[in-house]
Amino acid sequence: MAEPQKQRRLITAQERLRDQVANALRAALIAGELRPGSVYSAPGLAADFGVSATPVREAMLDLAREGLVEPVRNKGFRITEVSERDLDQYSEIRALIEVPVVGRVTGTATRQQLEALRPVAEEIVAAAREHDLIGYLEADRRFHLTLLGLSGNQRLVETVGDLRKRSRLYGLTRLDERGELLPSAQEHIELLDLMLARDAVAAEACMARHLGHVRSLWAQDGDEAVGSRPAHGAGRPPADSAAG
Incomplete structure (x- = not known):
């Protein structure tokens, strides 16, 4: 039973990291650090956040379900534009x-x-x-x-x-x-x-x-409302982000 319990703990930790990355990405959207219409790759954002690409990709899929981003085949994710x-x-x-x-x-x-x-x-x-x-x-x-x-x-x-x-x-x-x-x-x-x-x-x-x-x-x-700053330096995911 020890191995399944260990696996559950790892899954929990991974999900928590995904949530932290998703919240950090939302913060970057609010601050205008991610430009609507632009495409960002998971590896590129992962390098900015100092994490692996997997939690970033998972977080982006969460944001896609919220309508904040949309997948772009073989490229990454495009920030959706709001007219x-x-x-x-x-x-x-x-x-x-x-x-x-x-x-x-x-x-x-x-x-x-x-x-x-x-x-x-x-x-x-x-x-x-x-x-x-x-x-x-x-x-x-x-x-x-x-x-x-x-x-x-x-x-x-x-x-x-x-x-x-x-x-x-x-x-x-x-x-x-x-x-x-x-x-x-x-x-x-x-x-x-x-x-x-x-x-x-x-x-x-x-x-x-x-x-x-x-x-x-x-x-x-x-026009400035859609943001004008690059994604670089958006920051590492906070330990307990509360962004909704």
């Missing part, structure tokens, strides 16, 4: 889902359930102040998906989670540098306060404004 039309459509679907759900949850969630989101909302603001973009996105993801989860509809949560992955907040680094990220972060606290006040109409309006604000930030970033 203005794509972003418009993702934003429209999110608004159709999230705005009415916020209104409904405002009337059904307990005060305790809503207050449990306050530390996450404050974490979003803190990450924006500290220029921690990965922390910002992870906290933002947890806030929105947990809030939607209060509706009791897991399929709805999965749908919005997929849309978030596909839109990816291109150009987040430049938005942070221009000081435009903090106001968006603070809208989470405003939304929570309105929901706690049981003002469903104002909460829906706040969510609509928040989603529109995010979309306008993408538009303001223009």
Whole structure:
């Protein structure tokens, strides 16, 4: 029995490395270090990360299932491009889902359930102040998906989670540098306060404004939003990356 147990431990370690590489690749996408439309080979990225090609290839397959990259035969993986039309459509679907759900949850969630989101909302603001973009996105993801989860509809949560992955907040680094990220972060606290006040109409309006604000930030970033920095130096995979 010792040999199978050893094998299970090795598989666990390999899967953990794959997750770390996948998170590091997501971070590179957010920072614009991987250019949409460009093709990257697993061995080349592996050299940057200081790991073997296998976990990079496995991580890229994970990202392909999320729609972030696409395999290119005998070459590697192409970073998928997100057009203005794509972003418009993702934003429209999110608004159709999230705005009415916020209104409904405002009337059904307990005060305790809503207050449990306050530390996450404050974490979003803190990450924006500290220029921690990965922390910002992870906290933002947890806030929105947990809030939607209060509706009791897991399929709805999965749908919005997929849309978030596909839109990816291109150009987040430049938005942070221009000081435009903090106001968006603070809208989470405003939304929570309105929901706690049981003002469903104002909460829906706040969510609509928040989603529109995010979309306008993408538009303001223009062509630079797709990133302009090379993949080299993207960094080694962190020990416990929290990117979502």
